[in-house]
Amino acid sequence: MKKLPGWLNKVQGEALLLLAAIIWGTGFVAQRWAMESMQPFAFIGMRFLLGWLVLLPGMILQQKKKQPHPTQPANWRMAFIQNILPGVVPGLFLFVGTTMQQLGIMTTSAAKAGFLTSLYLVLVPVIGLFFGKKLNRWVWFGVVLALLGVFYLAVDLELTVNRGDIFMIIGAAFWAMQILALDHFGTRTDNLSLAFGQFLLVAALGFAFSLVFEGNSLFTDSIAWGPLLYSGIISVGIGFTFQVFGQSKVDPTLASLIMSLEAVFALLSGMLVLGERLAPREGLGSVLMMAAVILVQLKGQQRKGIIEESSAQDSTKS
Numbered sequence: 001m002k003k004l005p006g007w008l009n010k011v012q013g014e015a016l017l018l019l020a021a022i023i024w025g026t027g028f029v030a031q032r033w034a035m036e037s038m039q040p041f042a043f044i045g046m047r048f049l050l051g052w053l054v055l056l057p058g059m060i061l062q063q064k065k066k067q068p069h070p071t072q073p074a075n076w077r078m079a080f081i082q083n084i085l086p087g088v089v090p091g092l093f094l095f096v097g098t099t100m101q102q103l104g105i106m107t108t109s110a111a112k113a114g115f116l117t118s119l120y121l122v123l124v125p126v127i128g129l130f131f132g133k134k135l136n137r138w139v140w141f142g143v144v145l146a147l148l149g150v151f152y153l154a155v156d157l158e159l160t161v162n163r164g165d166i167f168m169i170i171g172a173a174f175w176a177m178q179i180l181a182l183d184h185f186g187t188r189t190d191n192l193s194l195a196f197g198q199f200l201l202v203a204a205l206g207f208a209f210s211l212v213f214e215g216n217s218l219f220t221d222s223i224a225w226g227p228l229l230y231s232g233i234i235s236v237g238i239g240f241t242f243q244v245f246g247q248s249k250v251d252p253t254l255a256s257l258i259m260s261l262e263a264v265f266a267l268l269s270g271m272l273v274l275g276e277r278l279a280p281r282e283g284l285g286s287v288l289m290m291a292a293v294i295l296v297q298l299k300g301q302q303r304k305g306i307i308e309e310s311s312a313q314d315s316t317k318s
Contacts, residue, residue, distance in 0.1 A: 010249055010250060012246075012249060013245070013246045013247070013249025013250040013255075014246070014249075014250055014254070014258060015246075016242040016243075016245055016246030016249075017242070017243065017246035017247065017250060017255055017258040017259055018258055018261070019242050019246075020239045020240075020242040020243045020246060020259060021258060021259050021260075021261040021262045021265060022261075022265050023234055023235055023238065023239040023242070024235060024239050024259075024262040024265070024266075025114055025261070025262040025263065025264065025265025025266040025267075025268070025269055026230075026235075026265060026266070026269040026273075027230070027231055027234070027235035027239070028105065028110035028113050028114055028266040028269070028270065029110050029227075029266075029269045029270060029273050029274060030226075030227035030228075030230045030231040030235065031043075031101075031102065031105050031110075031113075031227070031231060032105055032110050032270075032274060033223075033224075033226070033227040034224050034227035034228055034231065035102075035105065035106050036223070036224075037223055037224040038224045038228070039210060039214040040099070040102040040103055040106065041099070041206050041207075041209040041210035041213060041214055042206070042207075042210040042214055043102060043206075043224075043228065043231075044095075044098055044099065044102055044202065044203075044205075044206035044209075044210075045202075045203050045204075045205075045206025045207035045209075045210055046203075046206075046228055046232060047203075047206075047228060047231045047232040047235075047236060048098075048199045048200075048202040048203040048206060048232070048236060049199075049203040049207075049232070050228070050229065050231075050232025050233050050236065050237065051199045051203075051232050051233070051235075051236025051237040051240070052196065052199035052200050052203055053237070054232075054233055054236070054237025054238065054241070055192065055195060055196050055199065055237060055240075055241075056196075058192060059192065059193070059196050062192065062193075084196070084197040084200065084201075085197070086185040086189045086193070086194060086197060087185070087189075087193070087194045087195070087196070087197025087198040087200075087201060088197065088201060089181045089184075089185065090178050090181035090182045090185060090194065090198055091197060091198035091199075091200075091201035091202055092201070093174050093175075093177045093178035093181055094174075094175075094178050094198050094201075094202055095201065095202045095205045095206070096171075096174045097171045097172075097174035097175045097177075097178055098171070098202060099171075099209075100167045100168065100170045100171030100174060101113065101117065101167070101168060101171040103164070103167045104116075104163075104164040104165065104166070104167030104168040104171060105164065105168075106164060107162060107163055107164030108162055108164030108165050108167075108168060109270055109274070109276045109278075110266050110267075110269065110270035110274060110276060111266055111267040111270040111271065111276050111278055111282075111286075112153055112154075112165065112168070112278070112282060112286075113164075113168055113266060114262060114263035114264075114265070114266025114267060114270075115149070115153060115263045115266070115267070115285070115286045115289045115290070116150065116153060116154070116165060116168035116169055116172060116289075117168060117171065117172055117175065117262075117263070118172075118260055118262065118263045118289060118290070118293055119146055119149075119150065119169065119172035119289065120172040120173070120175035120176040120179070121256065121260060121293045121296060121297065122139075122142055122143055122146040122292050122293060122296050123172060123173055123175075123176035124176045124179050124180065125139050125296065126139070126143060126176075127173075127176050127177060127180060128180065131180065136299070138295055138296070138299035139296055139299075141295060142292040142293075142295040142296035142299075143292070143296075145288050145289075145291050145292035145295065146288070146289060146292035146293075148285075148288050149285045149286070149287075149288035149289030149290075149291075149292060150169060150285065150289070151285065152281050152282065152284045152285030152288065153165065153282050153285030153286065153289065154166070154168075154169065154285075156281070182194060191244050192244065195240055195244075199236065243259070256297045257293075257294060257297050257298070260290070260293045260294070260297070263286070263289070263290065263293075264290070267286065
């Protein structure tokens with residue numbers, strides 16, 4: 001097959017990342033719809049089980065290629081150690097982040113959820129301070145803008161805070177910690193294997209928590225199947241796949257900027273599908289949040305290490 005020119009290869013990568021951002025942004029609407037007839041932990045379990053099943057054929061093919069002798073039976077014990085165990089720690093952070101997001105979206109809008117979730121892009125370099133990473137003044141300026149954005153998004157004129165917004169902010173912190181964990185464990189396995197292990201763990205924890213706290217009823221209405229299939233197969237499974245292939249062709253800084261458009265598509269889909277509208281105060285907060293993300297990605301990125309890797313590693317924030 002003739003190799004594509006460099007510029008066309010890059011355009012293809014940018015298109016895949018844009019599609020991923022659209023999928024993840026519209027995924028907030030699916031999450032909102034599903035909560036009308038499903039319990040949050042049951043939704044999390046089903047959603048990530050579907051995403052895991054999407055990746056399963058690719059993982060089977062990958063394991064067969066790794067076999068030194070294709071005629072010999074696969075060593076599934078070694079495959080488990082290599083592909084599942086490295087995803088346990090980031091998977092735990094992913095589960096908490098996903099739980100906070102799912103609980104939060106029950107009482108906040110899809111539009112606000114997208115922008116509050118994008119806070120993780122600013123928090124990653126800040127948390128990296130505890131691991132010896134250095135920050136420049138642009139990152140600190142971005143942090144101030146992000147804090148202002150959170151204030152205008154989450155705090156109303158009466159200085160009260162929506163409980164769902166608090167869950168979203170906590171979730172953003174765990175998304176950031178998940179990225180840092182991925183940066184650490186990413187040297188032991190590839191992105192596909194990490195996602196495979198994480199999805200399996202999150203699905204198992206979702207079902208376990210659902211059984212303990214929600215009983216054994218997954219659905220109260222069959223209408224939940226549509227949002228569930230979109231969120232699991234499209235948002236988790238296909239969105240991640242687009243991100244992996246797109247990221248391999250595009251500069252990490254540009255990739256992170258494209259994927260941050262997830263918040264914009266969450267706003268647009270919330271307005272078009274759910275009829276949501278941002279108040280002027282919330283609109284200002286959204287603008288400040290996007291400005292903070294863009295500033296940190298363009299001016300605050302380090303050449304090597306955790307901050308650069310963050311845009312390449314995160315795949316399941318929505």
